[in-house]
Amino acid sequence: MALENELAATLRAIRKQRGLSYSELNEATFRTTLSLIERAKTGVSFSKLAELAKALDFDLIALVALCVALERGESVGDALATASQELAAFAEAGGIELQQAQMEGKKLAKRPAGMPPKIQNMQAVLKLKAQGKTQAEAVRLLGLSQSSVQRYWHLE
Template sequence: MSLKIEIAAALRGIRQERQLSYENLAGGSLRTTIGALERAKAGVTLDKLHEIAAVLDFDLVTLVALCVGLKDGKEPKTVLEAAMQELQAFEASGGAVLVHDQLKDGQLSSRSVGKPKKVRNQDAVLALKAQGKTPAEVVEILGLSRTTVSRYWRSEGSAGSSVLGEKAGSQP
């Protein structure tokens, strides 16, 4: 989803409301970037948009709400209210803690290479295994692939079989 046009409109409006000319903006390269953005001729990183918002003395979240509102045909206030509801639900489900857990001393914590495992899927597989379901039944119940079920089936030091179709805890 490109927001080039919406970013252009928002930056133009903010700059006009703030009565800032290009000459009032810090740094030549930033002026060039803002000019290209206001003509919808360039994309922008979130880091750069954050820098531009600071130069304009405008809140980044409000800027993004303006752009999303323009894109979706909604008022920015409605966008922010929906975001607040989503944030509250995310926090209530423990998501905010999980996000904070990704940082250690201000640095991104490392994770293993490859696709992250889906803990909820693993928990569901192991719960069904504990109920005595076969791997084939788990595949059917959860709609996961045979290889995914097999991988989770063997996890956490399980003594169970990795061969689909055998009962939980049976010996190979």
Template sequence: MALKNEIAATLKAIRQQRGLSYDDLNESTFRTSLSLIERGKAGVTIEKLSSLAHALDFDLIAFVAMCVALERGHSPDEALATAQHELDQFKAVGGLNLLQEQWEDGNPVSRPPGKPAKKKNMSAVLQLKAEGKTQAEIVRILSLSPSTVNRYWHSDA
């Protein structure tokens, strides 16, 4: 979901509706970049999109909702309703608590480098090891790669 074309159309519509020229937005991006974005020829980072929305004096969430609505062929209100439903589900299963656990002093909580371990797989490997299964048997039973089984087999968990 690149949304390049949807961002292009939304950006151009808001800029025209606000009566702003490229020069008026020059503070948020270079004119050539803005032209490329508006023509759907360049992607944009969320930081750049936030900067553009700010320069347009337009809410970032509303901007994104309009882009998603274009992509899905829905109205912005439908896109926002879908997002609200998703947020409600996230909150209902404790998602906000998990989010807060990932945020500390205005920064994301760091984690060790590398791919996070899948605790369910690790537990299964260690359980089968405790039952006396070999690594080869565990590979067949759990359909995990030999290197994954070996890593969990020798873990200190």
């Protein structure tokens, strides 16, 4: 879901609705970037998208909702209803707490180097360990690599 065309159409519409020309926008580099995005000639980072929304005095969530609705071929209300349901399910499953735990104040919390553990695999290895199985048996029974089993084996 790249959304370049939908973003281009949405930005054009917002700029035209607001009666803004390129010359009325801040910096020359910003005008060039907006021109490329409005022609679907370049992608955009999330931070650049937030800057664009701010420069156009348009809510970022509304901007994204408009793009997603256009891509899905549905109303903005339906796109927002789907998003609201997803957010509710995320919150109910403890996602908000998990999200907040990833931050230390306004900074991203550090995480250990390497790939994060796969919880189901880790639990399966530790269960076999508790049952008295060997690492080799865990490798064979679970189909995991020896290095993965060894890493999970020594967590407790």
